[in-house]
Amino acid sequence: MIVIGRGSVQQDECDVMGHMNVRHYVARVTDALAWLLLEGGLPPSRAGFAVQDQHIRFLREMSPGTPFTILGGLVAGDGPRARCFAEIRNSATGDAAATFVTDILCTAAVPRSAFARLRVEVPAHAAPRGLPFGPARPLPDRAAALAMGLAEAYRGAVRADECDRDGAMRPDGVIARVWDGVPNLRNRGTGLGVKEEGVGGAALEYRLLHLAPLRAGQLVTVTSGLRALGDKTSTWTHLLHDGETGAPVAAAEAVGVAFDLKARKAIAIPAAQRAALEALLVPGLGL
Structure with missing residues (x-):
């Protein structure tokens, strides 16, 4: 290299x-x-x-x-x-x-x-390891994603300073939208990853799929669902949709862990939070 x-x-x-x-x-x-x-x-x-x-x-x-x-x-x-x-x-x-x-x-x-x-x-x-990296299957539009049980985690717009010289949103802007919405998922009764409790979150693995260029001023939503749950890990699927048409424009999957902010290491998901997370699992979800 x-x-x-x-x-x-x-x-x-x-x-x-x-x-x-x-x-x-x-x-x-x-x-x-x-x-x-x-x-x-x-x-x-x-x-x-x-x-x-x-x-x-x-x-x-x-x-x-x-x-x-x-x-x-x-x-x-x-x-x-x-x-x-x-x-x-x-x-x-x-x-x-x-x-x-x-x-x-x-x-x-x-x-x-x-x-x-x-x-x-x-x-x-x-x-x-935890995520496939082969050809992606067709992704649902926004209405279908919500009907499947995914929840809206982010709603906003593409800013000009996030775009490249050709006017397309840079890849870091796409993953930033996913990260921006994650705290809203934690508020769905799990309490997982709240910094004040000394427990945060850390990503182990990501897949980012770009389907269509996002342009300045374009409205965007992120709908997210829990695909899998392990002893320490949770795997989420995130779908980005055009706010005007509802068509999928990008997607991401992430494997993350609950993270002890003092010890700086992964910890097992507490039982109470696991029960809340299990209720959020969406069968058949994935890229």
Whole structure:
């Protein structure tokens, strides 16, 4: 792999849990993928790209001030389509903090020589565990999602400062909408992840699916449902819909854990909260 990004975690990139928020992982890797394409012969002056599908594993926390290096390469591709791999490593320890397998569509064909020169394999620690990463099935519109038992977690609009030079919402804006709505899910009788109680939440794995570009001013909702429940983990499916038409425009799935904010480790879901969560399970849900 080659170096495609460097930096350090900033205070304003961290959330109420005290570690770098998922949206900033996505933002940093999106920047890094542009450097990967430059190395492959597609500088920004010649071509842009859009993220279509992405699988993320979060392996270790990154707190404010943590220096990091992003390494990456090309896994596979043909013409303008490419599957990329990126790994964020703590520069001080060398440990992997997060991994990204990302399918992109470029506005120009990626040179064939790039796939040979920048070829990498996805390592075992980046492989899907709790979430599938294959072709997505057709997703319900907003009305159908609500009828299935999903709950509205977010309602808002796309802001111009969240969009790229072509006017499309950046990938970090999409995952930010999901995260923004999560506290509303906790208020459905679970009390899970309330910071004042010393228990928060942490993501272990994410899948982000982009179906149609979101534009400035476009109205958006997120409807969410609980797909699966483990001893420590909960798996949620989140569907983003166009507020005007109700059509699905993006989706996400996330595996998360209840998180002891003092010990900084995952804990088993308390019995009372488990009972509340079990009542929220939606049969047949998933991407």
